[in-house]
Amino acid sequence: xxxxxxxxxxxxxxxxxxxxxxxxxxxxxxxxxxxxxxxxxxxxxxxxxxxxxxxxxxxxxxxxxxxxxxxxxxxxxxxxxxxxxxxxxxxxxxxxxxxxxxxxxxxxxxxxxxxxxxxxxxxxxxxxxxxxxxxxxxxxxxxx
Numbered sequence: 492x493x494x495x496x497x498x499x500x501x502x503x504x505x506x507x508x509x510x511x512x513x514x515x516x517x518x519x520x521x522x523x524x525x526x527x528x529x530x531x532x533x534x535x536x537x538x539x540x541x542x543x544x545x546x547x548x549x550x551x552x553x554x555x556x557x558x559x560x561x562x563x564x565x566x567x568x569x570x571x572x573x574x575x576x577x578x579x580x581x582x583x584x585x586x587x588x589x590x591x592x593x594x595x596x597x598x599x600x601x602x603x604x605x606x607x608x609x610x611x612x613x614x615x616x617x618x619x620x621x622x623x624x625x626x627x628x629x630x631x632x633x634x635x
Contacts, residue, residue, distance in 0.1 A: 506533045522546045551578045
């Protein structure tokens with residue numbers, strides 16, 4: 492049987508690098524945590540993952556969710572502080588993104604090649620946005 496869902500328990504503080512990388516049947520991850528760091532490539536190429544409520548996530552590592560091509564819905568925790576380089580690169584099904592106020596860094600190529608991305612709202616006027624953070628988002632038409 493292949494892994495198709497995960498419940499991250501309340502006492503988990505970190506998801507290690509490549510922990511669930513290439514789990515292609517994974518379609519659901521429930522974060523039940525207070526604060527969690529998601530390390531590089533943790534969910535890289537989880538191609539069937541379609542919804543993420545990143546409750547408690549304070550940092551999202553390099554390519555943590557890159558190439559999750561079916562990811563459509565993405566909710567960031569208000570506690571989130573950092574979105575690292577290439578974190579959501581090539582998430583082709585994302586339609587819109589709301590980046591909460593506490594995020595102070597959006598890395599290089601963080602949302603690059605998100606082909607369906609229509610709108611972005613960044614709630615913090617003082618966020619550092621890395622080069623090419625939203626490059627090659629072919630239909631992007633609204634940034635607030």
